[in-house]
Amino acid sequence: MRQSQLFTKTRRDAPKDEVTRNAELLIRAGFVHKEMAGVYSYLPLGLKVLTKIENIVREEMNKIGGQEIRMATLHPSEPWKQTGAWDSVDVLFKIQSRTEKEYALGQSEEEIVTPIAREYVQSYKDLPVAIYQIAQKYRDELRAKSGIMRGREFGMKDMYSFHASEEDFARYYHIVKEAYLNIYRRCGLNARATEASGGAFSKKISYEFMVLTNTGEDSVVYCNACDYCVNSEVAKEKAGDACPACGKGDLKSAKAVEAGNVFDLGQRYPKVFHFTYKAEDGSDNYPYMGCYGIGTTRLLGTIVETNYDDKGIIWPESVAPFKIHLILLGGPGDEVTAEAERLYKGLSNRGVEVLYDDREGKSAGEKFQDADLIGLPLRAVISKDTVQKGKVEIKKRASKSAELISPEDFLNIFHD
Amino acid sequence: MRQSQLFTKTRRDAPKDEVTRNAELLIRAGFVHKEMAGVYSYLPLGLKVLTKIENIVREEMNKIGGQEIRMATLHPSEPWKQTGAWDSVDVLFKIQSRTEKEYALGQSEEEIVTPIAREYVQSYKDLPVAIYQIAQKYRDELRAKSGIMRGREFGMKDMYSFHASEEDFARYYHIVKEAYLNIYRRCGLNARATEASGGAFSKKISYEFMVLTNTGEDSVVYCNACDYCVNSEVAKEKAGDACPACGKGDLKSAKAVEAGNVFDLGQRYPKVFHFTYKAEDGSDNYPYMGCYGIGTTRLLGTIVETNYDDKGIIWPESVAPFKIHLILLGGPGDEVTAEAERLYKGLSNRGVEVLYDDREGKSAGEKFQDADLIGLPLRAVISKDTVQKGKVEIKKRASKSAELISPEDFLNIFHD
Numbered sequence: 040m041r042q043s044q045l046f047t048k049t050r051r052d053a054p055k056d057e058v059t060r061n062a063e064l065l066i067r068a069g070f071v072h073k074e075m076a077g078v079y080s081y082l083p084l085g086l087k088v089l090t091k092i093e094n095i096v097r098e099e100m101n102k103i104g105g106q107e108i109r110m111a112t113l114h115p116s117e118p119w120k121q122t123g124a125w126d127s128v129d130v131l132f133k134i135q136s137r138t139e140k141e142y143a144l145g146q147s148e149e150e151i152v153t154p155i156a157r158e159y160v161q162s163y164k165d166l167p168v169a170i171y172q173i174a175q176k177y178r179d180e181l182r183a184k185s186g187i188m189r190g191r192e193f194g195m196k197d198m199y200s201f202h203a204s205e206e207d208f209a210r211y212y213h214i215v216k217e218a219y220l221n222i223y224r225r226c227g228l229n230a231r232a233t234e235a236s237g238g239a240f241s242k243k244i245s246y247e248f249m250v251l252t253n254t255g256e257d258s259v260v261y262c263n264a265c266d267y268c269v270n271s272e273v274a275k276e277k278a279g280d281a282c283p284a285c286g287k288g289d290l291k292s293a294k295a296v297e298a299g300n301v302f303d304l305g306q307r308y309p310k311v312f313h314f315t316y317k318a319e320d321g322s323d324n325y326p327y328m329g330c331y332g333i334g335t336t337r338l339l340g341t342i343v344e345t346n347y348d349d350k351g352i353i354w355p356e357s358v359a360p361f362k363i364h365l366i367l368l369g370g371p372g373d374e375v376t377a378e379a380e381r382l383y384k385g386l387s388n389r390g391v392e393v394l395y396d397d398r399e400g401k402s403a404g405e406k407f408q409d410a411d412l413i414g415l416p417l418r419a420v421i422s423k424d425t426v427q428k429g430k431v432e433i434k435k436r437a438s439k440s441a442e443l444i445s446p447e448d449f450l451n452i453f454h455d
Numbered sequence: 456m457r458q459s460q461l462f463t464k465t466r467r468d469a470p471k472d473e474v475t476r477n478a479e480l481l482i483r484a485g486f487v488h489k490e491m492a493g494v495y496s497y498l499p500l501g502l503k504v505l506t507k508i509e510n511i512v513r514e515e516m517n518k519i520g521g522q523e524i525r526m527a528t529l530h531p532s533e534p535w536k537q538t539g540a541w542d543s544v545d546v547l548f549k550i551q552s553r554t555e556k557e558y559a560l561g562q563s564e565e566e567i568v569t570p571i572a573r574e575y576v577q578s579y580k581d582l583p584v585a586i587y588q589i590a591q592k593y594r595d596e597l598r599a600k601s602g603i604m605r606g607r608e609f610g611m612k613d614m615y616s617f618h619a620s621e622e623d624f625a626r627y628y629h630i631v632k633e634a635y636l637n638i639y640r641r642c643g644l645n646a647r648a649t650e651a652s653g654g655a656f657s658k659k660i661s662y663e664f665m666v667l668t669n670t671g672e673d674s675v676v677y678c679n680a681c682d683y684c685v686n687s688e689v690a691k692e693k694a695g696d697a698c699p700a701c702g703k704g705d706l707k708s709a710k711a712v713e714a715g716n717v718f719d720l721g722q723r724y725p726k727v728f729h730f731t732y733k734a735e736d737g738s739d740n741y742p743y744m745g746c747y748g749i750g751t752t753r754l755l756g757t758i759v760e761t762n763y764d765d766k767g768i769i770w771p772e773s774v775a776p777f778k779i780h781l782i783l784l785g786g787p788g789d790e791v792t793a794e795a796e797r798l799y800k801g802l803s804n805r806g807v808e809v810l811y812d813d814r815e816g817k818s819a820g821e822k823f824q825d826a827d828l829i830g831l832p833l834r835a836v837i838s839k840d841t842v843q844k845g846k847v848e849i850k851k852r853a854s855k856s857a858e859l860i861s862p863e864d865f866l867n868i869f870h871d
Binding site: 048082108110158160168181 | 460461462463464485488491494495496497498499501502505520522523524526527528529530531545548549550552553554560567571572574575576584586591593595597607608
């Protein structure tokens, strides 16, 4: 895309009311626009990143048999009253319509998905089934905090699975856990699964996924040899102790961000909604249910919190809005512009995502500052100097040193 | 996809409270689930169709320079109060939060997009700009009707453009009009643009796009030689008259469904939000603004209303959830199953979208009934008979006659 056509621009000033790095950097770089505390709109660059995160999540859920649907977000009040959540969930947004009907805004979809599953699951042969969506969620938070990471409106992938037995749920949980760890890995994040305390309704053990970062709200103790990880608040050991799980590794401590969770919902929702299936022996049973959440906008914020320096964001390649920032330092009609145009078209024809800074009237310093703030993985400069040398200057965002390569190698840089 | 894995099933019975063909067929075929009057969830098959419609809309908007964003749907009340719409728009959902703040649910996004554009447009050089999103919308309708076609929650593409002059808006409107007609054409619909009366705020002329169908809510008079089309309510001519536009064609009348609209918003919103740009002569001016809507879920409903018979839906190929319904009439371990499996894998490897009816315990009659109801463009049958003949039986959903072709031709059917 030509940067001269992109309607957003960078801002030099940090917004006064944003104290988190994620919102500050994303607003300054033109990725998001703040509508009010805890509510953001995603501008072209931000939506590109969010779409890539959503597609990674979608691919991993599809791989483990998840079937994608899109549930309503405007909910009738009846199922919420049936489960009791209408009165007990304080963050539930309630709406009074003109017709005197009451509605809720989706903050979780057990009340909607359970009756949907009931409609189609009659027999043990129909189980297990895993259904998910990627959609907006709403929470009436008293205070919004953490920038885009804990909002009143946010993007989330929520999956629900139904099983003939608790054992089958446990089997599937381990499959989902691996898929979640794949998601974090593909987003360039270092995540661990921890045991956590139960959610609003669950008395059972639940699991949280923690991304290790320097700026997390939580802290964890983890083993450097196996996958043992617990929240520091409940850990019996401390950093330096031997690992109680494998006995081999040393425990370390780190700050962390919660970036996903799993709830063992048991038979609670199927019982409320009279959802039974016919077992192999002919008896009627309630399915066991699991719930798996991962905040897509929260993941975006976590990636920023984990990948920045004093100049701006440093996007992992997998979720960067574009792979290359191609910077033209030339004027209209000159040979530098002709070469940059040729390379821009060459890359575009090869399907490489390029942001081409073809803006006129911007100094090299302004263009470099913008490139560092926006944070694409690779910066390429076409200047009088590089054209004279018959080269392209490339520099990784995360690296300090640039190098000169031939235009031919540059055009094939994402093909090798 | 294996149909044995698809969690939805067809229903023989039409829901009692659905009087429209679109909702009745979509529910019976397992595409949507009704949550309450005017609110539907999209199940795997329905979401596949909706995603294809969204991608057609997205491609056509991108082609004409539209930049996609994702705006918040939970809105602060302040901009709605600034424009006066908080009190004058009766379908606006209003929410009272726990913190005593008032929010609105998005039913149109002028109040959000105008301040976003103001943030980045400073000069005439930044104009024109066209920004769009594909998102959920909410309307507090007194009565929901027309199935999925006029709901309390629905999917919509809304684009907003800003221009330095009225002439530039008029120029761009014609570009959008062609893109809209491309969208309808690609969805298999016959649409016309008509002049219509203004919307809530607009005293100016606006445009509607009407899809000609046998079951429309509106009726139009149109020319069979040129693109003249007017709503029958305001038409001065009637069917059989000569066309007042081209003088050559005869006028015909047809029922029609409104499937898109354009509003010339003038400078109203920029004025309310103090959004000016610096013109070439140094003066400060308000941009001219246009708004272009197309309901994505409404389009889905319109496609169904235009493409069905007494057996079920007949999807146009461009938006069908799968291209082929491959039907196995064999048993576990027999050569019929082996051949069907081979063809299913062959098609999948070639990237062809196939729904493979591998369900056990279903009769040929049940499978054919389901295939007709679900309505994929091509049905292919693998039976003892076809395997003996070394052939595959194929039948277009819209056609009555089947034919036998070789397995090799079948595997390449979407490659020729």
